[in-house]
Amino acid sequence: MVKNTSFDPDGLVLTKKELLEFCDRVIEKWNKTPGKNTNNILAMTAVKASIVWTDDESLKAIWSEIISWVFELLYENALSKGKHDDVDWSSVMKKLKNKK
Numbered sequence: 426m427v428k429n430t431s432f433d434p435d436g437l438v439l440t441k442k443e444l445l446e447f448c449d450r451v452i453e454k455w456n457k458t459p460g461k462n463t464n465n466i467l468a469m470t471a472v473k474a475s476i477v478w479t480d481d482e483s484l485k486a487i488w489s490e491i492i493s494w495v496f497e498l499l500y501e502n503a504l505s506k507g508k509h510d511d512v513d514w515s516s517v518m519k520k521l522k523n524k525k
Contacts, residue, residue, distance in 0.1 A: 448473040
């Protein structure tokens with residue numbers, strides 16, 4: 426049996442339609458308090474527009490980088506926060522597990 430080693434968890438597999446649906450969900454959430462989120466709504470609308478006019482290969486390259494960097498930034502942020510806040514890591518892991 427040959428093991429497939431080409432899987433890249435940071436590679437984008439979402440479609441353009443799915444990315445746009447994600448943007449719509451975020452905008453819908455922010456529209457519940459539009460006064461507080463005016464700038465965010467405007468920015469996400471710009472992101473959505475850029476997704477519409479960007480070709481699939483470029484989207485894949487760009488969003489694969491974003492996905493990769495997000496995980497790295499989350500990790501670095503958690504380490505930094507832990508240094509400053511005396512974090513109980515078991516409670517953090519429990520929260521992450523319960524997010525699913």
